Amino acid sequence: MEELCTGLCSVLAESGADAGLALFLSLLVGVLLVSGVPLITVILLIWIERKVAARIQDRIGPNRVGPVGLLQTIADMIKLLSKEDITPTAADRVLYNAAPLVSFASVVLIWAVIPFTPFHYGVDLEIGALYFVAIASFGTLAIMAAGWASNNKYALLGAFRVVALLVSYEVPLVFALLLPVMLAGSMSLLDIVNAQTGMWFIVLSPLAFVIFYISSQAETGRAPFDLIEAESELVAGFNIEYSGMKFGMFFAAEFLHVFTNGIIMAILFFGGWLGPLYYESPLIAFAWLGAKGGLIYLTTLWLRNTVPRLRIDQIMAFNWKFLVPLSIANLIAVSFALKLLQELGWAPRDLLSASFGELLPTTVILLIINGAMILYLLGVLRERGREARRESHDPRAAIANVGAAAD
Amino acid sequence: MVPLWMYLAVAAALFSIGVFGVLARRNAVAILMSVELMLNAVNINLVAFWRYSETGTDLLLNGYAFTAFVLIVAAAEAAVGLAIIITVYRNRRSVIPEEAATLKG
Amino acid sequence: MELNAISIGFVVFSIFTLGGGFGVVTTRNLFQGTIWLMVSLFGVAGYFILLSAPFLAAVQILVYIGAIAILIIFAVMLTRSVARIKERYIRILPSFIASLALFLILLLGVTIPIFGAHSPESIPEYVASTRNLGTALVDENGFVVPFLLASVLLTAAMIGAIFIARDENA
Amino acid sequence: MNVLNEWAFVGLFAVLAPVFPALPIVIAWLFRPRKPNVLKSSTYECGVETIGDTWVQFRVQYYIYGLIFLVFDVEMVFLFPWAVAYNEMSLFGFVAGFLFIFLLTDALFYAWKKNALDWK
Numbered sequence: 001m002e003e004l005c006t007g008l009c010s011v012l013a014e015s016g017a018d019a020g021l022a023l024f025l026s027l028l029v030g031v032l033l034v035s036g037v038p039l040i041t042v043i044l045l046i047w048i049e050r051k052v053a054a055r056i057q058d059r060i061g062p063n064r065v066g067p068v069g070l071l072q073t074i075a076d077m078i079k080l081l082s083k084e085d086i087t088p089t090a091a092d093r094v095l096y097n098a099a100p101l102v103s104f105a106s107v108v109l110i111w112a113v114i115p116f117t118p119f120h121y122g123v124d125l126e127i128g129a130l131y132f133v134a135i136a137s138f139g140t141l142a143i144m145a146a147g148w149a150s151n152n153k154y155a156l157l158g159a160f161r162v163v164a165l166l167v168s169y170e171v172p173l174v175f176a177l178l179l180p181v182m183l184a185g186s187m188s189l190l191d192i193v194n195a196q197t198g199m200w201f202i203v204l205s206p207l208a209f210v211i212f213y214i215s216s217q218a219e220t221g222r223a224p225f226d227l228i229e230a231e232s233e234l235v236a237g238f239n240i241e242y243s244g245m246k247f248g249m250f251f252a253a254e255f256l257h258v259f260t261n262g263i264i265m266a267i268l269f270f271g272g273w274l275g276p277l278y279y280e281s282p283l284i285a286f287a288w289l290g291a292k293g294g295l296i297y298l299t300t301l302w303l304r305n306t307v308p309r310l311r312i313d314q315i316m317a318f319n320w321k322f323l324v325p326l327s328i329a330n331l332i333a334v335s336f337a338l339k340l341l342q343e344l345g346w347a348p349r350d351l352l353s354a355s356f357g358e359l360l361p362t363t364v365i366l367l368i369i370n371g372a373m374i375l376y377l378l379g380v381l382r383e384r385g386r387e388a389r390r391e392s393h394d395p396r397a398a399i400a401n402v403g404a405a406a407d
Numbered sequence: 408m409v410p411l412w413m414y415l416a417v418a419a420a421l422f423s424i425g426v427f428g429v430l431a432r433r434n435a436v437a438i439l440m441s442v443e444l445m446l447n448a449v450n451i452n453l454v455a456f457w458r459y460s461e462t463g464t465d466l467l468l469n470g471y472a473f474t475a476f477v478l479i480v481a482a483a484e485a486a487v488g489l490a491i492i493i494t495v496y497r498n499r500r501s502v503i504p505e506e507a508a509t510l511k512g
Numbered sequence: 513m514e515l516n517a518i519s520i521g522f523v524v525f526s527i528f529t530l531g532g533g534f535g536v537v538t539t540r541n542l543f544q545g546t547i548w549l550m551v552s553l554f555g556v557a558g559y560f561i562l563l564s565a566p567f568l569a570a571v572q573i574l575v576y577i578g579a580i581a582i583l584i585i586f587a588v589m590l591t592r593s594v595a596r597i598k599e600r601y602i603r604i605l606p607s608f609i610a611s612l613a614l615f616l617i618l619l620l621g622v623t624i625p626i627f628g629a630h631s632p633e634s635i636p637e638y639v640a641s642t643r644n645l646g647t648a649l650v651d652e653n654g655f656v657v658p659f660l661l662a663s664v665l666l667t668a669a670m671i672g673a674i675f676i677a678r679d680e681n682a
Numbered sequence: 683m684n685v686l687n688e689w690a691f692v693g694l695f696a697v698l699a700p701v702f703p704a705l706p707i708v709i710a711w712l713f714r715p716r717k718p719n720v721l722k723s724s725t726y727e728c729g730v731e732t733i734g735d736t737w738v739q740f741r742v743q744y745y746i747y748g749l750i751f752l753v754f755d756v757e758m759v760f761l762f763p764w765a766v767a768y769n770e771m772s773l774f775g776f777v778a779g780f781l782f783i784f785l786l787t788d789a790l791f792y793a794w795k796k797n798a799l800d801w802k
Binding site: 521566567574575579586643652659667669678 | 687689690693740742744745746748749750751752753755756757758759760762763764765766767768770771774775776778779781782785786788789792793796798
Binding site: 409411414416419420421423424425427428430432433434435436437439440441444447450454457467468472474476478479481482485486487493494502 | 518530533534536537542545546549553556559560562563564565568571572575576579580583584587588591601602603606614615618619622623627639640644645648649654655662665666668669670673676677
């Protein structure tokens, strides 16, 4: 929105408005334009989510309101608006009401730094990638506050479990995020996209993408990590005491968060708007970003509807004993190999201007390293799976396992 | 721009609030939170002095880097301090520092 | 001090910082105290942005609101006294006088020497970026020793805290 | 746009972002029925009376996870600048960063060996 802002700003200033006021107004228009994108998509996302889930489960899904059920979300919103909003007497009113707002706002705020096209973006912060992680921590605190302010045992227990899950999976997420930052030599999301002109980062560090994908699936509380809404075990988790529109806000935030993470992954690893003919028109660039983000989003929906939920001890063990060591090892391996190549002069030091040909030797070597790591990991996982199956056939071990799970 | 002394005045006020909390609160967790306030007041000063120092052409990073180190120390302090509080609570069912003074002769 | 975005930001963040600080030392409820602490530290992050150190601001939010707040809340829930602490404060009047005196001394001692000096016009236009910090951190003439010492400190803190907090009976 | 204008944008965004979810809630507040009664606004507990205080005791494992997370999170204070400067640094710089990560990995390894990573 930069050019629009400065353009509007100068027009307003010429028409005799105060310079500060002109700037404020142009910023306001920019904010409304940028925030409009997530707010409009979220209505569509809920419909897509339900339709995809229905198709996977061999149902039809919403099909009554509007063409192919497109207006179902609007109908649901009207229903939620007319619902009575119950605030428990024991609740801490201020925090109870603020929590859903902060939860939703923390997701919308991420969109401020997302570059839609080479020229259309809210802001290009020097610390864009870090901003994305920092803003997400507000969401965690909001969940904690919601659980506590409800003044309900189940809400608090649910919030504790969710927060433990969220903070645990943030560690591999940030370690995986370091790789695109390292390759591009910048935290600005615009620079990260531009650095992928020669080669997408998914090719340079596929393992980092896998780690990022898994942990962002956990960050958004999706299956197989959906402890947030494990309705069969936790009554409803941290949002048990919420009703009406406030309850709806937590859900809207979750749906939007999944899609936002898809877009972020498209930017970090799939070259954002880069694709054939992207320079022809901003619309094509925007379409590329939307297509890539949408595709990643669809795979998360697919996962959500096919994979069963894990127990919390399994989730934690998977994170701390597998994902975190793996993400550290990946960071060290890739950074070591790349530094060695740079010292030998085989890899360019500046990816922003490196072409495809210059990057080819680097790509091949990094791919070999990543491939070797992935093969080794698959071997480890297969062995663990075999062990687990053997244990589950042994009745005594099975009983011991049940005892451990019940704790 | 805001003049430097205003940042320092706010930092001084924040530090004094922290001191009051450390002196007057009874709960160990509250005391720890007050200590965090004091550390952050120091950080405001560091960054403000860093920003307003006249460097000429070369870049001085001392204030900037020092703030990052203070942040790390604050985090380590919080982690160990809270762990101690939890352990003392588990053994003595109390979070009041005066009541945990068993080493006193 | 004319009215512009920076001065508005300064006033807003001052309210956040000091108001949050008052909240921390006055609320009886430790959970609310934690939230107040986060309000205060958010204000500090705002100062960092005004002082052209956005990286420190982001890190402040990441470390405090993302991690330390969660840790304090966990600790509050773990150490909830069965018998509530009756009185909130001890030595309230002496503490108040002491901290007020300290504030006045700090204010006088800090502002008088620099009042009028460092006029806003003289501050450097160009400020260090995150890249400069990164280069300096691993430079042998820069901060490489403190950089590694920080790692040792964090390792020691983590091992120590786990050793202390671990419940051997469980 | 200079740097502070960018942050003014983010600040304005941060002010407006909570307004979007607040709007439907306020609209709902205008239209929704209000029929509170004691049972409805009491704490939910599967239809029975709430026993005891909400604040049940929690296991220390939550704290341990929070602690390890804190240490890794704080590590990012240095690792992000390191990653940004990565392309320009010499082998020495890389080794320093490697040592930094390696020391932290030690702590994780210690926690693993002491079974502090197990959910119990």
